[in-house]
Amino acid sequence: MASSYEGRWTRLAPRRRTKAPQKGSIEILWGDRNTPSRGPRPGLSVEAIAETAIEIADADGLDALSMQAVASRLGYTAMSLYRYVPGKEQLVDVIYDTAIGPPPPAHTPEGDWRAGVQAWVWAVQDVYAQHPWLLRVAANTPPLGPNQLAWFDTLLHHVSEVGLEQEEMLHLVIFVSGAVRDLARTSTDLSESPRRTGVPVERMGEEYAVAMKHLTDEARFPTLSKMVAADMFEPDGNAYNDIRPSLDFGLQRLLDGIDSYVSARAR
Amino acid sequence: MASSYEGRWTRLAPRRRTKAPQKGSIEILWGDRNTPSRGPRPGLSVEAIAETAIEIADADGLDALSMQAVASRLGYTAMSLYRYVPGKEQLVDVIYDTAIGPPPPAHTPEGDWRAGVQAWVWAVQDVYAQHPWLLRVAANTPPLGPNQLAWFDTLLHHVSEVGLEQEEMLHLVIFVSGAVRDLARTSTDLSESPRRTGVPVERMGEEYAVAMKHLTDEARFPTLSKMVAADMFEPDGNAYNDIRPSLDFGLQRLLDGIDSYVSARAR
DNA sequence: CGAAACTGTATATTGCATATACTAAGTTTA
């Protein structure tokens, strides 16, 4: 994995120089832990730190995750964490892979790749719903963490039954995982917006509907204004309120398309 | 629109209370500007501020965008900006809509919705490539800014020629725009990672390939390890290096699927 | 002219990541 997170307040202009050649998140995640025998007994561990960090991020978002917060919840000073983790960035990398956890076992009937892909998609969707902050972490590398690789492998497994070239398999995997990810992101962005804007959830839908009615001039936005007129943006039934139907629709069409692509080539 | 940005360093834990009922970004973007006649001539303007902010974000990323940076580049103090914009969050909202600009005119042959959708997709992709920081801004509402609505309307226009129900049109639009967005995000995350990790771009590909070879145990990641063995993650040809082929492949299959969906229903 | 409305500034507060120097607790070895 290796990623860096994003937060509402981008503080800290890249003080970043070239980065010390320290142990990175990958090494930590893959257990390259050198356990020294000398000094005092460690009171903390990467695991404990990561667990606490995840609790904080789950509860209050990535914005609330600070070295301070983690340390004090553990009864230590902020600086003590640096004995276990080179910096906040690497900590976020670590909790990313930790929080996604292992993928669910692929126990769809062998050969039913379609069901497999769908199961995978909804499983990731679930993980994102559980840890919305995952969606704000920026990747520094393609998948590399152990759990990330496991998810990657699982989706590839399903896709490998389709009958695509290897390159096409990768394209499909990248496309599908990107689509879920962004739809989940849209969803959590909106549901977290009250925390940022102060507009209560209950009023958001109504406010959006009203704004759309006001703003969608017929001449300027011809197609959109027709949809507004058809009440497509009313609080109930607004597709943005629940992206799952959109994800389902898009995914079904995509898999249909894959199907016909493969069978067309078979001929 | 109405969004809040995300940055590498999520500083500033939500000091946020319930948020003053101040003029928000929407009002600013739609020109609800009350121009008073009394006091001194304003030396600044939302436009000038936004322009400068975009320059900074384009050049050095969202992390480098601070009220300080914007103000001092304009020759003012940070606090002066607050006469024009209620806060940084709203400023980011404003530059979001400003930077995406208007969509390109939809001059594809009438009836060729497929070409229209594709043109739209590649046009957004271009915008994201020009302003990568757009991808780190979290939406507070579904599209509401003038330019956002224009892009929305344009894609809906193309999609409206397909022959879908209105609800399905929305699903498709949400799915497609999400997919482009995430693929673009993946791409810029990776290309910006040197700034964060210090690993030079030239070495990233090689390092990833090497790490994958080391880590993809055959028993643990059976499918993945086959792809590694087939050199799918070598620096040249790694699908993550250039997501455009993946975007193209996914989009083509999706549109194929839409095609057959519509013609199946026609019968 | 003087009050009101406004622009920009100065200053202070609070939160953050993290560098550096230090204290204390273990381990190894002479």
Next chain:
DNA sequence: TAAACTTAGTATATGCAATATACAGTTTCG
């Protein structure tokens, strides 16, 4: 067994960020 070495955790300080608040100067209206 004691000195040397390593390590864990702490204290302190730095620098940057957003932004609240009080104020000084500017312009216009009555």
